Amino acid sequence: MTGDDLIKLYPILEKAVNDYPGKHVAVTEEGEIIVADSREELLKTAKSRGLKKLCIGHGEDRQIKHFIY
Amino acid sequence: MEFFIFLVSFSFALDQSGFARVPIIVKSGDIVVVLRGLIDTGADAIYIDSHIAEYMGLLPFGVEDVGAAGGTLRARRTILESVAIISSDFQMKLARDNVNAFIVQSLGEEIVIGTRFFENCNLSFNFVNMKLVIEGNWIKL
Numbered sequence: 001m002t003g004d005d006l007i008k009l010y011p012i013l014e015k016a017v018n019d020y021p022g023k024h025v026a027v028t029e030e031g032e033i034i035v036a037d038s039r040e041e042l043l044k045t046a047k048s049r050g051l052k053k054l055c056i057g058h059g060e061d062r063q064i065k066h067f068i069y
Numbered sequence: 070m071e072f073f074i075f076l077v078s079f080s081f082a083l084d085q086s087g088f089a090r091v092p093i094i095v096k097s098g099d100i101v102v103v104l105r106g107l108i109d110t111g112a113d114a115i116y117i118d119s120h121i122a123e124y125m126g127l128l129p130f131g132v133e134d135v136g137a138a139g140g141t142l143r144a145r146r147t148i149l150e151s152v153a154i155i156s157s158d159f160q161m162k163l164a165r166d167n168v169n170a171f172i173v174q175s176l177g178e179e180i181v182i183g184t185r186f187f188e189n190c191n192l193s194f195n196f197v198n199m200k201l202v203i204e205g206n207w208i209k210l
Contacts, residue, residue: 003094003101004210007159010092010103017105039179043124055103056121056179 006053013055020059027055076191078204079156083194089201093180094162096151097125104179106154108201110192111138112183115152115170121179122147122172129172144171154182154203161207163190 009027016025016033024042026034028051036042039058046054081091093106095117102125122129129145146169153164165186184192190205 003096004162006101006103007092007094007155007210010155010159013103013105039118039120043120047124052099053101057105058179 003053006055009055013057017057017059022059022061022063024058025056026051029053076204077161077207078202079158079161079207080195080200080202081157083196083199083201087196087199089194091157091182091201092155092159093182094151094153094155095125095149095180097127097149100125103155106180106182107178108192109181109183110194112181113185114183115149115168115186116144116173116176116178116181116183117147117149117170118176118179119172119174127172133171135171135173142173144173146170147172152182152186154186155210156207160210162210163203163205163207 009031012031013027016027020035024036024039026042026046034042034045036045081089083089089108090105091108093104095102095104102121127147129147131146132143133146134141135144149168149170151164151166152168153162155162190203193202195202
């Protein structure tokens with residue numbers, strides 16, 4: 001899978017972030033979903049597995065309803 | 070050979086909070102990530118979370134203070150080899166190479182795309198239809 005082809009996995013990522021509110025998720029080239037409590041933990045797992053192409057997102061914490069950016 | 074199309078528009082649905090999150094591909098060497106990037110018209114530059122920067126092996130150089138809604142924070146400068154917003158139909162991209170960015174610790178988002186990325190583009194938010202429209206030089210993916 002080329003880098004640009006990875007975009008085909010984006011719908012899986014979108015579904016995963018909705019399915020796991022408050023969690024950090026990644027989708028591998030093979031379509032596997034990895035879920036973790038923190039981004040640090042998620043990417044440590046990805047790195048330890050030698051994954052070089054990933055879709056990464058986070059499920060919104062539904063307790064937080066207002067934002068200042 | 071890349072095929073340029075001038076001023077094409079793509080729209081993206083805003084989420085329930087009215088935020089625009091769009092698919093973004095960031096490349097650095099052999100690492101490629103697809104992120105859900107937040108378009109923030111209140112930000113000027115690109116901000117990337119420190120854990121993602123570390124995973125991608127982004128080289129930090131220099132520290133700068135960045136003004137944020139909650140005060141000031143320290144950020145490290147870096148350069149992103151390639152950043153591309155992908156159209157909602159996944160067929161086109163709005164791409165920039167060798168882009169200045171800031172690495173921020175505990176950034177709530179994976180990546181925040183500020184207004185400088187959109188030079189030569191028109192951005193419009195339609196809160197009636199809950200859509201962001203980006204008009205720019207989209208090229209074929």
